Amino acid sequence: MPGEQTRSPVTVRYWAGARAVAGVDEDVLDGCATVAQAAAAVVRLHPGLVAVVPVSTLLLDGRATSGDTALPAGAVLEVLPPFAGG
Template sequence: MPREHEAASVTVRYWAGARAAAGVDSDVVTGCRTVADAVASVATLHPGLAAVTAVSTLLLDGRATHRDHDLPDGSVLEVLPPFAGG
């Protein structure tokens, strides 16, 4: 089990407009300590994704999270952009 603040490997899943901006369903990023680190890593991989993540809801292992939240190794971060519909 990782110690607090240890760098993690995280799966980042994209939904709707985030998937379109990334061009893939998901990525695995490593060396991340916080949600912000993971978001920055995927924005480097997919430059068009930065604008989408800026307005997206982020879920960490199925629960809403903030960018300063620590990432456990093996966790799943989901990027859910705002969407319209009913």
């Protein structure tokens, strides 16, 4: 239909504690136009991520990003929680 936008799937990859909470390495999402929409979608899929996503660095195709950033077709969004170490 005119004016309708179709979004290509976006792959969301989880690292470290995010992976442990989600219980999967990655998800493929449809219909997310922005990073914020994808973040909300993964929290709906894996409610335990509600505490992890807000403190995580989100990488869009390898670069740090923010919630209002548009998701291009075929993008990879990574959830990288903070972790301690030395």
